[in-house]
Structures are given as C-alpha cells and as structure tokens.
Amino acid sequence: xxxxxxxxxxxxxxxxxxxxxxxxxxxxxxxxxxxxxxxxxxxxxxxxxxxxxxxxxxxxxxxxxxxxxxxxxxxxxxxxxxxxxxxxxxxxxxxxxxxxxxxxxxxxxxxxxxxxxxxxxxxxxxxxxxxxxxxxxxxxxxxxxxxxxxxxxxxxxxxxxxxxxxxxxxxxxxxxxxxxxxxxxxxxxxxxxxxxxxxxxxxxxxxxxxxxxxxxxxxxxxxxxxxxxxxxxxxxxxxxxxxxxxxxxxxxxxxxxxxxxxxxxxxxxxxxxxxxxxxxxxxxxxxxxxxxxxxxxxxxxxxxxxxxxxxxxxxxxxxxxxxxxxxxxxxxxxxxxxxxxxxxxxxxxxxxxxxxxxxxxxxxxxxxxxxxxxxxxxxxxxxxxxxxxxxxxxxxxxxxxxxxxxxxxxxxxxxxxxxxxxxxxxxxxxxxxx
Amino acid sequence: xxxxxxxxxxxxxxxxxxxxxxxxxxxxxxxxxxxxxxxxxxxxxxxxxxxxxxxxxxxxxxxxxxxxxxxxxxxxxxxxxxxxxxxxxxxxxxxxxxxxxxxxxxxxxxxxxxxxxxxxxxxxxxxxxxxxx
Numbered sequence: 001x002x003x004x005x006x007x008x009x010x011x012x013x014x015x016x017x018x019x020x021x022x023x024x025x026x027x028x029x030x031x032x033x034x035x036x037x038x039x040x041x042x043x044x045x046x047x048x049x050x051x052x053x054x055x056x057x058x059x060x061x062x063x064x065x066x067x068x069x070x071x072x073x074x075x076x077x078x079x080x081x082x083x084x085x086x087x088x089x090x091x092x093x094x095x096x097x098x099x100x101x102x103x104x105x106x107x108x109x110x111x112x113x114x115x116x117x118x119x120x121x122x123x124x125x126x127x128x129x130x131x132x133x134x135x136x137x138x139x140x141x142x143x144x145x146x147x148x149x150x151x152x153x154x155x156x157x158x159x160x161x162x163x164x165x166x167x168x169x170x171x172x173x174x175x176x177x178x179x180x181x182x183x184x185x186x187x188x189x190x191x192x193x194x195x196x197x198x199x200x201x202x203x204x205x206x207x208x209x210x211x212x213x214x215x216x217x218x219x220x221x222x223x224x225x226x227x228x229x230x231x232x233x234x235x236x237x238x239x240x241x242x243x244x245x246x247x248x249x250x251x252x253x254x255x256x257x258x259x260x261x262x263x264x265x266x267x268x269x270x271x272x273x274x275x276x277x278x279x280x281x282x283x284x285x286x287x288x289x290x291x292x293x294x295x296x297x298x299x300x301x302x303x304x305x306x307x308x309x310x311x312x313x314x315x316x317x318x319x320x321x322x323x324x325x326x327x328x329x330x331x332x333x334x335x336x337x338x339x340x341x342x343x344x345x346x347x348x349x350x351x352x353x354x355x356x357x358x359x360x361x362x363x364x365x366x367x368x369x370x371x372x373x374x375x376x377x378x379x380x381x382x383x384x385x386x387x388x389x390x391x392x393x394x395x396x397x398x399x400x401x402x403x404x405x406x407x408x409x410x411x412x413x414x415x416x417x418x419x420x421x422x423x424x425x426x427x428x429x430x431x432x433x434x
Numbered sequence: 435x436x437x438x439x440x441x442x443x444x445x446x447x448x449x450x451x452x453x454x455x456x457x458x459x460x461x462x463x464x465x466x467x468x469x470x471x472x473x474x475x476x477x478x479x480x481x482x483x484x485x486x487x488x489x490x491x492x493x494x495x496x497x498x499x500x501x502x503x504x505x506x507x508x509x510x511x512x513x514x515x516x517x518x519x520x521x522x523x524x525x526x527x528x529x530x531x532x533x534x535x536x537x538x539x540x541x542x543x544x545x546x547x548x549x550x551x552x553x554x555x556x557x558x559x560x561x562x563x564x565x566x567x
Contacts (some may be wrong), residue, residue: 101494103486157567159527250486253497275500280567391565393542402534403542 014401022415022425029402029411032396034382036375038237041354041431045374046240046352047229049343049369053224053376056342057215058111059118060143062087064212068205070258073180073198075187081140084127090254094251095220103250104220111223113346114138122345139342143211145335147287151207153314156288158281160210160256163274164203173202176260176267204320206270209258214282217254221247226348237379244383245390254278291377292417293317297334321377323422326370340366343373358434368434375428385414438472438552439464447559450480450488452489456490458499468554469510473530473540475563483563500526504566510555513548515539538562 018026026037036042063080066087071080088110091098096108119125121136131137163169177198181187191198217234225234225243234240256278258270270276296303296310296319303309311317324336331337344365355361355368358389389396393410394403427433439461442448451474455461464470480488491498503526504543516522517538521529531541538545548559 101486101490226457230496246486249484251490252487253491253494255494255497272494275496277497278496284567343552388567392567406533 004398013409014399015404018412020412020415021419025425025429026408026411026415029382029385030396030407032242033188033378034237034241035385035425036237036379036382036428039431042375043229043234043237043240044350045354045372046237046379047225048348048354049372049376051223051226051348052343052346052351052369053339053373054219054226055111055114055117055346056138056142056339057219057222058114059083059138060140061212061215061219062090062110063138063140064143064147064208064215065090068209068212069259069261072205072262072308073177073187073201081132081137092216092220094217094238095223101250103247105227106220106223111219117345139338141213142335142338142342144208145294145338146286146290147204147207147211149294150211150285151204152295153285153289153293153317156285158276158285160206160270160276160285163270163276169270169387170199172267172269172271173199176262176269177202178283179262179265179267180260183418197308202269205260206258209270210256210282211286213254213256214278214286217251217278218294241379241383241386244380245387248279248383248387249390252277252279252283256281266340273408283384287381289320291320291381294317294319297336299331299334318420318422321374322418322424323420324370324374324424325422326367326374336370337366338371340373343369371434374424378425378428385411435551437465437554438468438470438557441550441552441557442474447476447478448474450477451475454480454488454492454498456521458495458502460502464506464554465539466554468481469554470525471507471509471511471516472555472557473505473507473543473545473560473564474557475505475543475560476546479561479563488497501563501565504528504564505560512556513545513558516540516558524566526537526566530564 005433020026027055029035066083067077067080070084070087071077074080091108092106093099094101095104095106098108110314118131118138121131121134123131123134123136124135126134127156150156174195177191178188181191221244225240227349228234228243229240230298234243254277255272256270257268257272257274260267260269277283293314295317321336326336347365347369351369352365355365389407389410393407394400396407398404398407415425417423424433436444437451439455442452452505455464482559491501495507504524506525507522507530508525511522517532517535519532521531533539533541538548539559540560541564542565545558545559546561547559550559
C-alpha cells in the first residue's frame with residue numbers, strides 16, 4: 001500500500017522580504033522568534049544565567065528598597081548594604097501565597113542560595129562586617145550603578161522623571177527631609193542653605209525605589225524560568241521569550257512609588273495614586289538606560305570626548321550590555337564585572353560544564369558567563385520588543401498587509417540601533433562567540 | 435437616549451470594561467454630562483490580554499484609571515470628525531493616533547461600530563485594548 005502526501009501548502013507572504021542588514025533577524029522576529037537564534041545551547045545558556053542572575057537580584061531589590069525607604073538621607077550610609085531583617089524577610093509582592101497575583105509559583109522568601117551565601121560567602125562563616133570589608137558579599141554596587149544609569153539618563157519615556165521636578169514631589173520630599181532630620185540643627189541648617197542638593201538626593205532615592213520595585217518582579221520570573229527548564233518545559237528560545245512577554249504584560253500595571261518610613265510614619269514621596277506603572281515608568285526606562293545606554297565604565301577603555309568618541313547626545317550612548325566587549329569589561333570593580341562575580345557564585349552545574357569545554361575552561365569563566373549574559377539580555381530585549389509590538393501594533397499573524405508593514409517598520413527601527421559596529425547582535429548569531 | 439455607561443451595559447459585550455470602570459472609580463465621572471468620546475473595547479479585547487494583565491490593573495485602581503482614560507477623549511466626536519485629525523489627546527494625556535480612515539482604525543484597534551450616540555457623548559466600539567506609548 002502506498003500513501004501519497006499532499007504537497008505542503010505555503011502561504012504567499014503578504015509583504016516582500018526585508019532588505020535591512022539584519023533581515024534574517026527581522027524575519028525571525030516576524031515569525032515569533034527572538035534576536036537570539038533558537039539552538040539548544042542558547043536555551044541552556046540563557047536559562048542557566050537567568051537562574052544565576054535571579055539569586056543576587058533577590059538581594060538587590062530588597063536592599064534597594066531598604067535604602068530608598070529606611071536608610072534614606074543618612075549622611076554616612078556606611079551600613080546601607082547591611083540589609084535589615086525586615087527587608088531580607090520582606091515577602092515578595094509577586095510570589096508566595098500572600099501575593100494578589102499568583103502567577104509565579106515561587107515563595108515570597110529570600111532564595112535559600114542567597115541566604116547561604118550571605119552567611120558563608122566564598123570564604124567561611126564570619127561576622128558580617130568582615131565579609132563586607134573583604135568584599136565577600138553580594139555586589140550592591142552593581143545595582144547602584146544601574147540605578148545611577150537610570151537617574152543620569154532620565155527622560156526615557158514614562159512620566160516618572162517629570163514628576164520628580166513637580167511642585168507636588170518637592171513638597172512631599174520637603175516634608176520627608178524635615179521629618180528625617182527633626183532635632184538635627186546641623187542637617188536642617190544645611191538643608192536651608194542647599195535645598196536643591198537634598199532634593200537631588202531624594203530624587204536619586206526615588207530611583208532606588210523604582211529599580212527595587214522593577215527587580216522585585218524579575219527575580220521570581222527568572223527563578224520560575226529555571227524551574228520550568230529543569231522540568232523540561234521549554235522547547236526552545238522562543239518559549240523562553242514568550243514567558244517573559246507574558247510576564248511583562250502580567251505586571252505592566254504594578255504601581256511604581258516611593259514611600260519612606262521615618263519614626264514609624266510613612267511619607268509618600270511618590271504616592272501610588274500618581275498612577276505610575278511598572279511597564280512605563282520602570283521597565284522601559286530600565287531597558288533603555290541599562291541595556292542600551294549606560295555610560296563608559298572607568299578602567300575599561302579611554303575615550304576622547306573632544307574627538308567625538310563619546311556621543312554628544314545621550315540617546316546615542318551605547319555602553320550597555322547589548323554593545324559590551326565583555327573581555328576588557330571583566331576587570332575588578334567595573335559594574336558589569338561585579339555582576340558577573342555575583343552570578344559566578346550561583347551558576348547551575350550544567351552551565352559550568354559548558355564553560356569547562358570551551359576557551360580557557362575554568363580560567364575565563366567570568367568572560368564566558370558575561371557573554372552568556374549578553375545572549376540572555378538579547379533575549380530579554382527581544383521579549384520587550386515583542387511585548388511592545390503586541391501592545392502598540394499588530395499580531396504577527398495579522399492578515400492586513402498594512403499592519404504587517406507597520407510591524408516590519410517597528411522591527412527595522414529597533415534593529416537600526418544595532419547597526420553601529422559595537423553592537424553584538426551579529427556575534428550572538430553564532431555559537432563561536434564565547 | 436441613555437448615558438454612555440447605560441448604553442454599554444445594555445449592549446452586553448462590555449462587561450469587563452464596565453467592571454474596570456467601577457474598579458477604577460470612574461463611574462461618576464463617566465455619568466457626568468461630559469460630553470466624552472469613548473473608545474470602548476469589547477470583552478474579547480480584554481480577554482486577549484495575557485493572563486494577569488487585567489487582574490494587576492484591577493488590583494491597582496490609579497493605574498487602571500490611567501489605562502482607561504487613554505480610551506476617552508474630551509468632547510463629542512463622530513467618526514467624520516475624528517478622521518479629520520492625525521491624533522487626538524486622550525484624557526490620560528498621551529495622544530491617540532488615527533492610523534487609518536478606511537477601515538477606521540484608532541491606534542492598533544479597529545473600530546467595529548462607530549458613532550453610538552449617547553446622552554453624554556459618543557461611543558466607538560473597538561476590537562482591542564489600546565495602550566499609551
């Protein structure tokens with residue numbers, strides 16, 4: 001008996017192929033894929049690094065909120081990284097049974113690997129102060145560098161930054177400053193002399209709160225992705241991207257606010273009822289400031305600004321992870337290296353195994369994991385691009401050619417940002433880049 | 435004639451929108467004389483959003499109100515008037531682009547039933563929740 005198979009019917013495309021330099025990537029995005037090619041190793045790499053990233057992130061968000069809400073304007077904040085028990089145990093708003101949105105299955109508590117590391121570090125059980133001075137701890141300086149990138153670049157969409165200049169914000173900040181320094185004539189005197197300096201510090205603290213509230217969501221998302229992968233749940237890179245897209249929508253409406261607690265009283269410097277949201281006022285500015293822009297890191301490479309080596313327009317800054325040359329960045333004290341060092345402590349065994357098989361094996365794990373991180377952030381950026389396409393444009397399977405053309409123009413505009421030679425989009429298309 | 439909210443309630447396909455208006459505390463405002471132009475997404479439009487999206491907004495009324503206000507334009511504008519301009523300022527503050535005149539499309543939504551006259555304004559029924567940005 002013989003069987004005949006009908007020839008597979010292919011639908012004629014409604015719009016002609018893209019002629020963009022990254023046409024292949026654009027066509028992949030149009031087919032529901034990611035900028036990162038769908039290979040088994042890419043999936044393994046990105047999920048492994050999400051897990052390693054989520055553990056320190058579970059500390060970052062807690063301490064960022066601790067600094068924004070409790071340390072506040074302490075003029076000598078030497079112990080700002082010594083998070084209080086209350087904040088270390090603060091239930092995650094988007095994980096655990098107490099959460100109003102029970103989408104992610106993780107618990108509300110700090111991750112056990114984080115707690116174990118805080119106790120022993122790389123060395124052994126020692127007093128917290130010694131761990132701190134020996135720098136055997138989570139590198140909060142990285143989190144602060146991200147916050148500073150957001151604070152410095154400002155004006156990247158959303159209304160957060162405009163609000164920081166409003167009279168309402170200034171009045172709220174003024175009340176909190178006066179309450180915080182009540183009975184401290186020296187600081188109140190300085191405040192009377194230099195009010196703008198204090199106000200600017202409070203604005204920076206509002207960005208601490210902003211980033212803390214942003215990462216509070218991302219930590220359980222990344223933990224869950226790791227769990228799903230361990231159970232064999234993701235079939236490929238697009239699945240992992242779609243999980244992120246759904247996550248972005250699920251919490252898009254989360255309020256972004258800044259509350260300060262002084263002597264048991266809550267001062268709402270940015271009240272929740274201003275209507276600021278996780279997507280517009282935190283996630284999108286974060287991606288723009290940290291993934292794309294940041295600023296040249298000291299100690300990596302010298303730039304001559306007068307020779308035009310640093311763009312005059314901040315919007316053209318391109319020192320984020322999507323453009324980074326991970327090798328020279330891997331030096332002590334450079335913010336991305338601090339993150340790499342943090343992630344090194346929590347790498348899943350399967351990722352360590354990959355690194356052992358390539359390049360300098362154990363010797364250059366930091367560089368290899370940095371490049372893995374770069375791959376993973378191209379995937380996160382793809383999720384953001386697909387989420388924005390979904391929110392502002394049209395479904396990928398739309399039948400209207402005008403709609404598909406609008407999607408095309410959107411994707412091409414996003415890819416234009418990777419035309420500059422520093423972009424790593426081409427590098428991550430192959431597995432050789434390690 | 436009926437008000438915007440009464441019209442929506444009798445249509446039977448705006449249950450999510452009406453619940454959202456109540457959760458956001460906008461009922462009183464939308465029952466005022468207005469007039470308003472409301473771009474009203476049908477229930478299917480809300481259902482098409484990924485899981486959790488609507489719940490997070492309903493749990494946070496000021497944020498929900500912001501999204502809903504993006505669907506409202508001050509004044510009473512019929513289809514013919516709306517397409518005469520490239521974009522209209524929403525009550526949320528961000529502009530709503532008129533992307534196509536025929537078929538009538540506001541931002542990435544298609545108007546499936548324009549010009550539903552009400553006492554305090556006009557409703558245009560849309561097939562997708564529109565978002566600022």
